[in-house]
Amino acid sequence: MQEQRMFNEKEKEKLEQLRLTLAGKGEYTVQQLLDPDQLKGVLERLVSEGHFPSVIVAGSQFMKRYGFMTLAPILYAFTMWEKPVLAGPDELEIDLNTQAAPFMMQLITPNSYMKNKQDREATRAELANKLINENLAPFVETMVKATKLSAAILWENAAIYLFWVYETLIPTEGNAEQVSRAKEDFHYLLREFNCTSFTCGANPFMPYYSDKVEREAGAIRFRRTCCLYDQVSEGGACCKTCPKARG
Numbered sequence: 001m002q003e004q005r006m007f008n009e010k011e012k013e014k015l016e017q018l019r020l021t022l023a024g025k026g027e028y029t030v031q032q033l034l035d036p037d038q039l040k041g042v043l044e045r046l047v048s049e050g051h052f053p054s055v056i057v058a059g060s061q062f063m064k065r066y067g068f069m070t071l072a073p074i075l076y077a078f079t080m081w082e083k084p085v086l087a088g089p090d091e092l093e094i095d096l097n098t099q100a101a102p103f104m105m106q107l108i109t110p111n112s113y114m115k116n117k118q119d120r121e122a123t124r125a126e127l128a129n130k131l132i133n134e135n136l137a138p139f140v141e142t143m144v145k146a147t148k149l150s151a152a153i154l155w156e157n158a159a160i161y162l163f164w165v166y167e168t169l170i171p172t173e174g175n176a177e178q179v180s181r182a183k184e185d186f187h188y189l190l191r192e193f194n195c196t197s198f199t200c201g202a203n204p205f206m207p208y209y210s211d212k213v214e215r216e217a218g219a220i221r222f223r224r225t226c227c228l229y230d231q232v233s234e235g236g237a238c239c240k241t242c243p244k245a246r247g
Contacts, residue, residue: 063149
């Protein structure tokens with residue numbers, strides 16, 4: 001049994017860069033936003049304040065931010081430092097800064113330590129279940145009800161950050177041992193983890209893990225779905241990975 005270990009200041013700073021704060025109070029609990037009416041109210045607020053032209057666009061862009069600030073810091077902490085963050089909807093809060101342009105979101109957990117009481121594989125399975133089956137999947141289901149958005153768009157909005165963490169971030173910043181763990185964890189999340197949500201198949205990420213295409217600027221994995229970013233970007237520009245930009 002591993003004892004609890006606190007995050008050090010350097011680790012806390014890194015998590016904050018990835019939009020996870022280990023202290024403070026959020027405007028909403030994640031559990032509150034698993035109510036379609038509550039979530040739609042937040043999206044309508046963002047529309048009324050001029051951040052997005054419609055609830056549908058707001059929902060897609062909100063999901064991109066939510067996917068990033070759940071998957072990126074929580075998986076990074078586990079793989080890089082072997083410090084799993086409690087990731088259930090009753091253990092996380094969200095703070096919104098709608099005065100910023102574009103608006104900002106921060107994930108907050110009151111737990112500045114992890115409970116790591118099992119072997120690594122069991123801990124990973126428990127973390128993935130909390131993070132995906134108890135958190136992301138219900139959030140996608142709620143967003144579908146609140147906006148009528150396609151679940152495929154929402155899942156891909158999260159999947160792109162899973163790929164980024166394990167293909168780019170950790171290989172760039174990790175040592176040999178950490179990169180080796182990243183390969184194992186990425187394989188587990190793509191090939192072995194089973195999702196219980198009706199909004200996806202057995203695995204919510206694998207359908208979007210396509211081969212990269214060589215372009216002049218480097219290899220690109222084009223998305224299968226459009227996240228509607230072109231409806232808020234300057235000049236209606238698409239993301240570089242948008243299927244509309246594939247040509």
